[in-house]
Amino acid sequence: MSKELKTGIIVLIIIIGFFWGFNFLKGHDLLDGKARTFYVEYSKIGGLNKASAVTLNGLKVGQVSNIVFDERPETRGYLIVSFNVESDFEFSKNSVVKIYSPNPLAGSSLAIIPDYEGKPAVSGDTLQGEMEESLFTSIGERLDPLQTKVEKVIEKADTLFGGINKILNKKTIDGINTSVSDFSVIISELKQTIKSVNSFVANNQANLKSTIENTKNITENLTQVTDTLATVDMNAIIAKAENAIDNFNELSKKLNANEGTLGKFLNDEKLYDNIEAATKELEQLLRDVKLNPKRYVHFSVFGKKPKEYRPSLPDSLRLIKD
Structure with missing residues (x-):
């Protein structure tokens, strides 16, 4: 057996042993x-x-x-x-x-x-x-929808702040500052007005008290008048007024109907004409008495008979006679 073959067999055994040992340590026995x-x-x-x-x-x-x-x-x-x-x-x-x-x-x-x-x-x-579900998995699943909502809110907030930045330009900010300054001036003037009112009330406290008492007296008098009016028999007064109106209406009807002396006097034209003619004759009589008093009044100490009355001629006939 060659040296190379022995070396290969040893290496293969080492690899197999390492693989078996690794799986054995993990709890998996290959054998x-x-x-x-x-x-x-x-x-x-x-x-x-x-x-x-x-x-x-x-x-x-x-x-x-x-x-x-x-x-x-x-x-x-x-x-x-x-x-x-x-x-x-x-x-x-x-x-x-x-x-x-x-x-x-x-x-x-x-x-x-x-x-x-x-x-x-x-x-x-x-x-x-x-x-x-583990703790972190459960939290993650609940946070995912919340994260989505938060992202949408952030997008809307970003859009809102972008619009606010467009609105709040230098001119608008200057206008706001001016308005705030004017508002401060108004508050200061309002404070001065309140101080003036307080001073006026303090200086005229006696007059105000007297005015309030007078107002109270007037109110009490009005109350008494109201009570007096409440005790008056308004129905009787109204009934008398209606009776007077009915009597006046009845009198007016009689006057218009030529009843009585006053009605005939107001509505009889012939009577009116006679009175007017008598008035004229009385006027002529008074004028003649004024012009010829001897004709109506004669006084004689020696009992002389008065001359016979002869009516005077008109001026036109007197001139012809002469």
């Missing part, structure tokens, strides 16, 4: 022919990888051998995990294989939750899979 292979399908594996440990009731009984995608159309995107179980411990097909994380810093592992009802599981069977 044990009792290892069984099972399959589980998951929608997500949460950090599970090849060579992850497989435990049964807390005892390591195997490891994950392979992870591939499911190519079937109805389950496309799912992951098929195959693992070896080197223990001859029996459990049924109803057992559940759960992905869990033993601690936050370690990777995920598989835990077989055995079920002893039904047919025993044999190599090549597909078992039911579940995934136990």
